Amino acid sequence: MKRLVFIFLVVPICLFAQTDESDTLKFQARLSLSGILQGGNVQTVIFRANSDLSYSLWEKWVFKTQNSFVYQEFGKQKTDEDILSLNFLYFNPKKRIYPLLLGFASTNFRRQIGIRTLFGGGVTFQLLKNDGNWLKVALSSEYEQTEFNNDTFNRIAYNGTPSVNTFRGTIWIKGKYHLFKKKLVIGHESYYQPSLERGDNYRWRADIGLEIPLTKYLNFRTNFLHTFESIVIEGQRQEDTLLTFGLTVKNF
Numbered sequence: 001m002k003r004l005v006f007i008f009l010v011v012p013i014c015l016f017a018q019t020d021e022s023d024t025l026k027f028q029a030r031l032s033l034s035g036i037l038q039g040g041n042v043q044t045v046i047f048r049a050n051s052d053l054s055y056s057l058w059e060k061w062v063f064k065t066q067n068s069f070v071y072q073e074f075g076k077q078k079t080d081e082d083i084l085s086l087n088f089l090y091f092n093p094k095k096r097i098y099p100l101l102l103g104f105a106s107t108n109f110r111r112q113i114g115i116r117t118l119f120g121g122g123v124t125f126q127l128l129k130n131d132g133n134w135l136k137v138a139l140s141s142e143y144e145q146t147e148f149n150n151d152t153f154n155r156i157a158y159n160g161t162p163s164v165n166t167f168r169g170t171i172w173i174k175g176k177y178h179l180f181k182k183k184l185v186i187g188h189e190s191y192y193q194p195s196l197e198r199g200d201n202y203r204w205r206a207d208i209g210l211e212i213p214l215t216k217y218l219n220f221r222t223n224f225l226h227t228f229e230s231i232v233i234e235g236q237r238q239e240d241t242l243l244t245f246g247l248t249v250k251n252f
Helices: 004-007 011-016
Strands: 027-038 044-056 059-075 078-092 097-108 113-130 133-148 161-179 183-196 202-215 218-229 238-247
Touching: 027 183, 027 218, 044 238, 113 161
Parallel strands: none
Antiparallel strands: 027 044, 027 238, 044 059, 059 078, 078 097, 097 113, 113 133, 133 161, 161 183, 183 202, 202 218, 218 238
């Protein structure tokens, strides 16, 4: 696990650049660290790390990987230790409309997900690009395989097997905006993923970040994450939220 976290989160920062796949740099990378540490009567640790890496494979092909690691501990009791890896292959991303292939992998300690993988493809529409501000919408379809560590769910129809597999459709919305003469940066990324086979199997995720530049290479960051899963292990809540504070390191 520690080796995976190092590869996903630390290696990209050594490439020194920024992360929008439409930029002209061959290597693009960024690392953000945030969390909360509380001592005393109740010891609390919340840590979140995000890394983004883009690499121009050929003239019109760009590979992008976004990886995050979340760890939470309350009273020395682990409650979260999760990895999410989103990987994309874009063709000609400088166009307003361009195709993509994707492959995802994730784990989730609290939701008892041993491993989840998705593979598919789609198309991206670039709606706004102006002076560092941009907004994109993408549509894709994937095949998902999820292996749980339990086989008793909140919906009885799924009981008896730890595997839940389905075809999904996904709508993505992602953007970044510089306000007040670039003294405030707002970034957001969200998606909604319904099953194309079962109406009761769907999820969404919203990730919103606010950054205030402290120096040319360092930003203060506040991040809000909200997730929802319709199919969960029996007794678990379907929604989770996480608010963290920290820093973004860059060298551009």
